[in-house]
Amino acid sequence: MILCMTLTYYPFVFQLSYGAFASANSLLEESAMLMGAKGGRIMRTITLPLIMPSLGAAALLVFVRAIGNFGIPAIIGGSNYVLPTLIYFEVNGFFNINGAASIAVVNVAITAIVLYVQKYVVAKREYETISATHKDLKIHEGKGAVVASTIYCLIILIVSLLPQITIIIMSFFTKWVGLLPQGFTFNNYLRIPKYSHKELFNSFFLSITATVLCAILGSIIAYITERKKPKGAPLLDLAVMSPFILPGTVVSIALLSAFSGNSALRLTGTYTIIIISYMIRRTPYVYRSVSAQLTQLNPSLEEASTISGASWFYTFRHVSVPLILPAIISGSIMTLTTLLQELSTTILLYYGKTRTVPIQIYGAVQDGKLGEASALSVILLVVVFIIIYSMNRRKSGDMSSSLKM
Secondary structure, eight states, rough: OOHHHHHHHHHHHHHHHHHHHHSSSHHHHHHHHTTOEEEEIIIIIIIIHHHHHHHHHHHHHHHHHEEEEEEEEHHHOOOOOEEEEEEHHHTTTTOOHHHHHHHHHHHHHHHHHHHHHHHHHHHHHOOOOOOOOOOHHHHHHHOOHHHHHHHHHHHHHHHHHHHHHHHHHTEEEEEETTEEEEOOOOOHHHHHHHSHHHHHHHHHHHHHHHHHHHHHHHHHHHHIIIIIITTHHHOOOHHHGGGGGGGGHHHHHHHHHHHHHTTTOOTTTTTHHHHHHHHHHHHHHHHHHHHHHHHHOOHHHHHHHTTTTHHHHHHHHIIIIHHHHHHHHHHHHHHHHHHHTTTGGOOOTGGGOOHHHHHHHHHHHTTTTHHHHHHHHHHHHHHHHHHHHHHHHHHHHHHHHHHHH
8 A cells, every 4th residue: 555655646756856956056066076075975965955845845745645545545455444534434334424524633633733844844944945047967976876776767667657557458357366367358448438428427527617617716816816915815825725735535524514414505416516625625736836827927017907997807817817828727737637536535425426437446446347447547547648748748839939939
């Protein structure tokens, strides 16, 4: 289970630490080299302290995602229960929402403590991480270090691709015995149009609808907090970002408590409650992406529009949106690709008519239908790959256009 979570979340650490390494002030490392320091000591005493904020943020992100992960512990955890699976069994096994809410409070408290500790540790020191005149630093190591680095990267590549390759192979078989699959068949894919069309529709409908709403809501809130800067802007920022640290099962418990039972507005079993849960958890993606873009944009064009008598909404729609569109697209892509795979939130909110593909995959695994589960997983992998590939091509096209200009 630990290995599976490591393979799932290490890309987050890579992405954040890569950006930190790329922007670190290389003059400090170069000075250490001129004074005779070796590569290992430079890394330990200079480079790592410089990128510590990014490593701390990455560690926090991984912890938040891991402590709220339901799918991995539920499928391969066996009798090793974690907080999200306990919440699930309290609701689905004992119909005890109050007991599930108590466990959810513990989950949130642990996450909040870790968040506070991370911020406290980072705030204790000062960091110089950004250099306006960055240049690549070439550390000349021996052939042994180069060979070791190459082998390490190959091992990471193989281990990372192995689960995807295994799923693709398993999707053409009925079962896996020992080290080899058995029972070659195309039925796992041929069954999808007949037995999974409703789940496919639900997954795309819920994910796309929630993504569009997240893009609209997150962009407007980001514009208000960054451009209008009302007195309550910090509280608004906190309100939008706080659900990001909440596990999906915790959000589900809150919605079940609010919109089920004797509630005046009952939403259980509807598409609406799932879309609301998706928006609560994923709006921070678009919001943070757009906020970062707005902080880098010169507000002169928006100010000119306002001086000309345009309303703030007209300025936002016709001036700001075209400028921040790349950030909106990036945040929306991240939102859509994660929602297509969402399980921890949906598992407590779905009914028969709102079941999604991840729910069907989970049920197939529980029933021992690994071939069927693998085929559905391949479908999701292909869709996510197409989305990411399209995004990268669009970014490359935008960069080429800007260079020509």
